[in-house]
Amino acid sequence: MQLKLLWPGRTKSGEAVRLQEHYLRRIGGLMPVRLVETAAARGMDEKEPGRILEFEAKGLEKHLKDDYIVCLFDQGQEMNSSEFAGFFERRAASATRSAAFLVGGFLGLAPRILERADLRLSLSRMTFSHELCRLMLLEQIYRALSLMKGSSYAK
Secondary structure, three states: OOEEEEEEOOOOOHHHHHHHHHHHHHHHOOOOEEEEEEOOOOOOOOOOHHHHHHHHHHHHHOOOOOOEEEEEEEEEEEOOHHHHHHHHHHHHHOOOOOEEEEOOEOOEOOHHHHHHOOEEEEOOOOOOOHHHHHHHHHHHHHHHHHHHHOOOOOO
């Protein structure tokens, strides 16, 4: 199974970028992974959320093929770390398609992107910045793959 991570815009915080690269290296040692940072809707008026979501959706869709799509969504399914590792095990066992994880921008993901999702996943019922969600997702993917591969992971 191959793993794709997609989100609009680059991570701005230098500390977050370093952590992002750290987890991408670790994940890459366990499974092929590719990060795709699409264009963010810069300079658009926040009073036009539909226009922003549409612009970001078009950028994400360019990189979606026949992927198993997992959208981060605040109303999505919640899993603990063991359940998430089980999800990866099941996906790897039947991996006919790459898995694509999508994290939206500050407004989230366009409804049509959410409709395409094979799984809508919630990291928490709390609200986090989209940049923090990226890091949390990377850490949880690394934790799940480590558990799946039988490696120890600091608790």
